[in-house]
Amino acid sequence: MSLGLTTAQxxxxxxxxxxxxxxxxGPDLSLRQMTILLTIYxxxxxxxxRDLAAKLAVSKPVITRALDSMGKLELVSRRRDDKDRRxxxxxxxxxxxxxxxxxxxxIGGLSKAV
Amino acid sequence: MSLGLTTAQxxxxxxxxxxxxxxxxGPDLSLRQMTILLTIYxxxxxxxxRDLAAKLAVSKPVITRALDSMGKLELVSRRRDDKDRRxxxxxxxxxxxxxxxxxxxxIGGLSKAV
DNA sequence: AAGGAATGATACGGTTCCGTAACAATTGTC
DNA sequence: GACAATTGTTACGGAACCGTATCATTCCTT
Numbered sequence: 001m002s003l004g005l006t007t008a009q010x011x012x013x014x015x016x017x018x019x020x021x022x023x024x025x026g027p028d029l030s031l032r033q034m035t036i037l038l039t040i041y042x043x044x045x046x047x048x049x050r051d052l053a054a055k056l057a058v059s060k061p062v063i064t065r066a067l068d069s070m071g072k073l074e075l076v077s078r079r080r081d082d083k084d085r086r087x088x089x090x091x092x093x094x095x096x097x098x099x100x101x102x103x104x105x106x107i108g109g110l111s112k113a114v
Numbered sequence: 115m116s117l118g119l120t121t122a123q124x125x126x127x128x129x130x131x132x133x134x135x136x137x138x139x140g141p142d143l144s145l146r147q148m149t150i151l152l153t154i155y156x157x158x159x160x161x162x163x164r165d166l167a168a169k170l171a172v173s174k175p176v177i178t179r180a181l182d183s184m185g186k187l188e189l190v191s192r193r194r195d196d197k198d199r200r201x202x203x204x205x206x207x208x209x210x211x212x213x214x215x216x217x218x219x220x221i222g223g224l225s226k227a228v
Numbered sequence: 229a230a231g232g233a234a235t236g237a238t239a240c241g242g243t244t245c246c247g248t249a250a251c252a253a254t255t256g257t258c
Numbered sequence: 259g260a261c262a263a264t265t266g267t268t269a270c271g272g273a274a275c276c277g278t279a280t281c282a283t284t285c286c287t288t
């Protein structure tokens with residue numbers, strides 16, 4: 001399916017959503033954090049640190065630190081893999097789901113005005 | 115005009131564009147920097163530090179520092195206002211225009227796959 | 229001309245993130 | 259069982275950003 005965004009529409013939508021995020025109180029997730037969060041919630045599990053690092057083309061410590069930060073915000077949780085206890089499985093949380101739901105509503109609402 | 119984005123479409127589009135930005139080499143602009151850059155290029159001039167701070171609901175040093183950073187990248191330039199030499203006029207640059215044009219193309223291309 | 233208002237920049241201390249290198253724990257291999 | 263490979267984490271020094279307070283410059287009012 002194609003959304004058929006023109007250049008001007010794309011930039012205006014991005015601007016409006018970014019502006020809403022900047023003006024919003026509460027902590028802003030960094031670009032990497034947001035990408036990790038969306039990956040976890042949009043793609044099928046399991047999600048390991050190694051997989052996420054590969055998908056984002058980023059070092060593993062970047063993932064670990066982002067999971068630390070988002071874990072404090074309870075947007076994400078971690079669990080050891082029982083099949084292979086070297087692995088850490090990144091899991092969704094209720095707060096994380098609500099966060100993204102609210103975020104999607106913001107985009108959806110603003111896209112109506114583009 | 116309404117783009118009519120569904121929740122799932124909005125999140126997938128955001129994910130895909132963010133992922134492209136993360137994987138891309140070169141410096142990532144922060145959320146605030148990106149918002150400032152888009153404001154400068156989408157809204158009619160003049161743009162002063164004070165106006166930008168008000169629009170983003172952010173302190174003036176945030177704007178000054180963001181302009182410093184983006185100035186080094188030549189995405190933006192500054193000039194004193196001759197009418198009122200207290201003001202600084204934020205101006206567009208060729209590099210900034212190309213940067214956003216390329217960014218819009220990324221969104222446009224990825225939106226076709228949503 | 230003098231004092232106050234407005235604008236943007238700077239200083240300061242603190243927090244967060246980064247990249248690289250090293251590390252502990254677990255698994256696989258010989 | 260010994261040793262290498264894999265996974266995720268931590269350590270370390272450095273860079274970027276933040277919020278608040280302060281400053282220099284310019285304008286305005288009287």
